[in-house]
Amino acid sequence: MSEPAKLVPPPLKNDCFALPADTHWTPVDEAHALLKERLSVCVGAEPVPLAKALGRVLAQDLSAARAHPPQPNSAVDGYGLAHAAVTEGPQSFPLVSGRSAAGAPFEGHVPAGQAIRILTGATVPAGVDTVILQEDVATDGKSIAFHGPLKRGANTRKAGEDVQQGDVILSKGRKLTPADLALAAATGVSEVQVFKPLRVGVISTGDELAEAGAVARVDQIYDANRPMLLGLIAQFGYEPLDLGRAPDDRATLKAFLDEAAARADVILTSGGASAGDEDHMSALLQETGSMTLWRLAIKPGRPLALGVWKGAPVFGLPGNPVAALVCSLIFAQPAMRVLAGRDWKLPQSFKVPAAFSKSKKAGRREFLRARIGERGVEVFGSEGSGRISGLSWAEGLVALPDEALEISEGDLVKYYPYSAFSV
Numbered sequence: 001m002s003e004p005a006k007l008v009p010p011p012l013k014n015d016c017f018a019l020p021a022d023t024h025w026t027p028v029d030e031a032h033a034l035l036k037e038r039l040s041v042c043v044g045a046e047p048v049p050l051a052k053a054l055g056r057v058l059a060q061d062l063s064a065a066r067a068h069p070p071q072p073n074s075a076v077d078g079y080g081l082a083h084a085a086v087t088e089g090p091q092s093f094p095l096v097s098g099r100s101a102a103g104a105p106f107e108g109h110v111p112a113g114q115a116i117r118i119l120t121g122a123t124v125p126a127g128v129d130t131v132i133l134q135e136d137v138a139t140d141g142k143s144i145a146f147h148g149p150l151k152r153g154a155n156t157r158k159a160g161e162d163v164q165q166g167d168v169i170l171s172k173g174r175k176l177t178p179a180d181l182a183l184a185a186a187t188g189v190s191e192v193q194v195f196k197p198l199r200v201g202v203i204s205t206g207d208e209l210a211e212a213g214a215v216a217r218v219d220q221i222y223d224a225n226r227p228m229l230l231g232l233i234a235q236f237g238y239e240p241l242d243l244g245r246a247p248d249d250r251a252t253l254k255a256f257l258d259e260a261a262a263r264a265d266v267i268l269t270s271g272g273a274s275a276g277d278e279d280h281m282s283a284l285l286q287e288t289g290s291m292t293l294w295r296l297a298i299k300p301g302r303p304l305a306l307g308v309w310k311g312a313p314v315f316g317l318p319g320n321p322v323a324a325l326v327c328s329l330i331f332a333q334p335a336m337r338v339l340a341g342r343d344w345k346l347p348q349s350f351k352v353p354a355a356f357s358k359s360k361k362a363g364r365r366e367f368l369r370a371r372i373g374e375r376g377v378e379v380f381g382s383e384g385s386g387r388i389s390g391l392s393w394a395e396g397l398v399a400l401p402d403e404a405l406e407i408s409e410g411d412l413v414k415y416y417p418y419s420a421f422s423v
């Protein structure tokens, strides 16, 4: 009998972030390019009254039903007159009786060489093309005296100078802001065709999880990811659907996914994304054949399981809360934007001086919990992926590029305030 082959241990690295050479580590930019290419809107459209349209996404271009302003009107309180009758130097014009006020226009014609009292927003009467500011005249109530020359058309707004009837005022895919509601209302729009809200289902997985409020065994932890992800979805303006906690049991998890696909347009799960013995989420998605299990060149958040379950895109986020949040912001957020009917757009970052120093390794993009302090952007003391306290401490993320980098205090680094993800 021959001796059993002796096990040869690998060199000890003890770096769970080291990137083994035999795996393809997908760079963040490559992952983004794939998401951008493959995703498209997955919700239908419906009409809603303008008053209910804030934050909704236009399902078609919006056109002005009327011009803005609809008629020429006065930009100031003053006196309207015909420019052709104005000369240089001091002069005086008799006032016609009556006035033009906003909502109560003067119906008659103002003869050349005469003037009419006119108020801000009032329709410019026939015969008038120019308005002189009341501060620039002397009056006894019967006539006005002022200095010429005046500029033709002064202090008036032309019909349609802002928007012409039929102009496209807002494009398909636009998320309606308060200013957009003003523009639509001003141009006579009372109802808009918008995409139905994106329903995002959230499932936590893991036998170790206990529900908030329940008595937890010492070996259990409270489910922190679910309230975080549901809150994030609400902040993004989508409809959060709490689909509960699934145990580490493949058949039950399957039933959870079935229910999720029936009720939600997109599914976010956390936990079980990597390839361990209990990582059922990635295993189930793999079975559908739609699976792209990404090993992402990112810290934190390496395992991100992506797939489609009964028609619904699934983001299998890593279980560690910091990684779950970072992956949601960096991948699920731009993806959900497109699924909800908007364009592909990454959040706006800012270059800010670092109030820290760090030696960064090559080969992965790193996201650090960060906030702006007096000396620049500060980072949380620990990079541990389970340190939830750092997520609350932070007001945003610093993104360090894929390459190796020596960062010294004062160097400019990329900073994303959390608010940049919720626009």
Ligand SMILES: Nc1nc2c(c(=O)[nH]1)N[C@H]1C(S)=C(S)[C@@H](COP(=O)(O)OP(=O)(O)OC[C@H]3O[C@@H](n4cnc5c(N)ncnc54)[C@H](O)[C@@H]3O)O[C@H]1N2
Pocket (backbone or CB within 6 Å): 016, 017, 204, 205, 206, 208, 209, 221, 222, 223, 224, 225, 226, 270, 271, 272, 273, 274, 275, 276, 279, 301, 302, 303, 317, 318, 319, 320, 321, 323, 385, 386
């Ligand atoms: N041998 C290795 N082990 C691990 C590696 C590795 O490279 N080699 N990578 C680590 C990294 S990085 C991550 S991230 C995790 C990802 O694993 P899973 O997505 O399969 O997540 P779980 O194992 O289920 O959970 C990880 C961690 O997070 C806790 N968790 C899970 N869900 C919740 C929740 N809803 N609320 C709060 N905390 C949650 C869970 O208890 C674990 O502690 O794998 C590492 N392992």
Ligand code: MOO
Pocket (backbone or CB within 6 Å): 298, 299, 300, 301, 302, 303, 318, 320, 322, 323, 385
């Ligand atoms: O990278 Mo894991 O995703 O640290 O938490």
